[in-house]
Amino acid sequence: MAEYRLDCLGEACPVPLLKTQKEMEKLKVGDVLIVEIDHSCAMKNVPEWARNMGYNVEIEEVDDGQWEVYIEKTK
């Protein structure tokens, strides 16, 4: 199980999600992607997309207005 970090700090709404989608394709099953975001809109659509895809998702607010989204590729 490998983990990767994806730095999306300062990226506005659709960009973090697009980057996440591209990055998830490269991952193997069981790998975890940590997406760092600070745009509140991405806080909604990144986890939502990942859950829709059936991945395990957890969100952690690491700082005020800054989040890390943990996405585990399950299939």
Next chain:
Amino acid sequence: MEAVKKSKKKKANQFPYGIALLVLIVIIGIILSKQSPQLAVRWAFGIAFGFVLQKARFCFTASFRDPVLTGSTSLTRAVIVALMIATIGFAAIQYSAYLNGDTIPGNISPVGIHTAIGAAMFGIGMVIAGGCASGTLMRVGEGYMMQWLSLIFFIIGSLWGAKDFEWWTETFISKSPQVFLPDVFGWGIAFFGQLVLLGLIFIFVEWYEYKRFNTKNLSV
């Protein structure tokens, strides 16, 4: 997944700031109510609206962008529900004005080619800027610096629009028809027709999301 997580950074306690802000909002509200009660009501509605927008992560931009980009339609459905509620509310206000023989309130504006041009320009702009008008204002308040830039150019763009508005009025708006659906179809068909149409769009986008994610999952 627990092992992956880093320990949380120590966060500043924001509670005192929240209390101070609440007191400030109330004080400004009282000052405004001395000027005119209507101002205080608008102040309260503005604050409440912003609060709901921020907490709900409601975003008109995402409601139109996400279906195309990711297939997620939850915000699209939220906007449809909001439109349905607004339809019922505004219909009640307008119908009562109609029964009393008053002029019908609301923004009933001419529709024409200028509507389509404006919509396309606004759509392109809001996707690039990462927010529509309310979304931009909300994120300015959240402290997202990029949106501060958006706001500055939003203001510049609005001023420019106001400067050119006369030309648009002369060339397109004055020649376009003013459509008020109850005048065309009658109140019953206009009201229930709009609700049924919105309901059909709701069902369609839900089906679209289901379809999109299921075909995607098969290929993975």
